[in-house]
Amino acid sequence: MLRYIFKRLVYILIALFIIITATFFLMKLAPGSPFASERDFPPQIEEQLNAKYGLDNPWYIQYKDYLVDTVSFDFGESMKYKGRSTNDIISESFPISLTLGIEAMILSIGLGIFLGVVAALYHNKFPDYLASTIAVLGISVPSFILAGLMQYFLAFKLDLFPVSGWKGFNYSILPALAIAITHAGFIAKLTRSSMLEQANSDYVKMARSKGLGKWSVVIRHSLRNALMPVITYLGPLTAGVVTGSFIIEQIFAIPGLGRHFVTSITNRDYTVIMGTTVFYSIILLFAVLVVDILYSVIDPRIKLKGAKK
């Protein structure tokens, strides 16, 4: 187990190094400069700005500085918003994205499992068709389209929810739903097929013949085993919720980290782009590791590769 975790940590470090290096060189190659919109400046000022951010050094010095800064988790001041450090931006906006993300995850897992269980219990009957249709629609309709449609019908036409902004729980329902539904569809599909598999197993038949009700068999017996494939989906789910937030925060005007990431890209705000990329990468890489460890803890049959026998 320890050996396995160590091996995975080494992978994560290599992957991080590749991401950091790739971002650095791609940014160097990128056309446009963060000071482009302030072109009226005399050349001396631009020189000074470049000197301040170290952009006048040869690339290997810049690369070395950048690596040192990244390891000490100091990404420097934003090139666009004077006086704000990247760390400030992350610590300010990440909690918002985290709240939204957790809400979206709870929604997608809850909704997905519920739909999957209903579909499996009423296999090939009306509730199954209904739940499966919802799941398929959720998978097929991209989140940003769903967001637009919900904004139009639920918020604008019917006035049930606020259209956009971030001023309370009410404001988070539509964005969280928009992120969650695609993943709820996948989880529903996984839950349905593994529940159907469980339904034919001896222990479920035994529990049924003992006289237990349909739902208590589900809750006390089969669901626990059926959730195994769902747990493997938690890694992709985290990644999906994070990337989903890029667009959804934009659509609903939520001041989260996803929106800052996207604006920093259009602004060519190098320091913020690199800072958020590294930050996101760390979160995603560790999320996948945690899921893999969790999986082996929950299911004793799974032996992690590289673990001691």
Add this chain to the structure above:
Amino acid sequence: MAKKDLQFGNIEPDKFRVVGIKQDETEKLADKSVSFWKEVFLRFSQNKLAIFGIIALVIIALLAIFVPVFSPYSYREQLGIYNAPPSASHWFGTDDLGRDVFVRVWQGARISLFIGITAAVIDLIIGVLWGSISGLAGGRLDNIMMRIADVLSAVPYLLVVIILLVVLEPGLLPMIIALSITGWINMARIVRGEVLSIKNQEYVLAARTLGASTWHLIKRHLVPNALGAILVTMTLTIPSAIFTESFLSYLGLGVPAPTASWGTMASEGNKALTSAPWRLFFPAFFISLTIFAFNAVGDGLRDALDPKLRK
């Protein structure tokens, strides 16, 4: 054995009679013998959802090919009628620059489908080469190639794609490069798995002992057996590529104006949602329908190819 044991309830043993073996019936084939692919085709054609998907895709492809050719308007022509709702002359209405949305949707379909299919084909080529070399070679080379794939797949996919698109000027080629840069890993893993499992089968060993060359093995055993998994993976790659493309276009990283993919159109439509909702609805509907159709076909293929689901 006691006579009593042969009793079933109150049926006496003498109620039974020996029929004997009917030689000609036991040797008879229950059904016509069909080849594997014929059977796959049969099972696939019984899947209503998959057939619906195929029909939808054919219609979408035909419209994408012919509408921009035969339409009285071109996709970039500004007609002077701004944000007009759908009508007889403009079936899907017009946009804020007075362009016909119907033509633009099908022009966009060309781009979205082209990007999706090209990305899937590139994934296929790199993935099959990487996976089969890795699987066939085995040993140290296999180890190194798979570790490279492991590390690459640990890199969050969309972050890389976004950063790559920031650097490359937006356009068709950068989009395809960005989509296939990490997309091939999945294919490579699946192909390697197939190759490894086939390589160790006894019939392959038998063929080898009979003196079959490696090329013969690849042609006669590996390719036909791995084809199913490759086909399914490819059909399921296309919708995810189309989705990613529209996602990136939505962020403003797609093909530049005046060409518009579905994602760009949906993004512009979303901004004009309150005044001209049809500008979101039509591209949104066709993105969703296409993704759904490809997924349905892919799932149908997977079920049809799975011998365990044989009836």
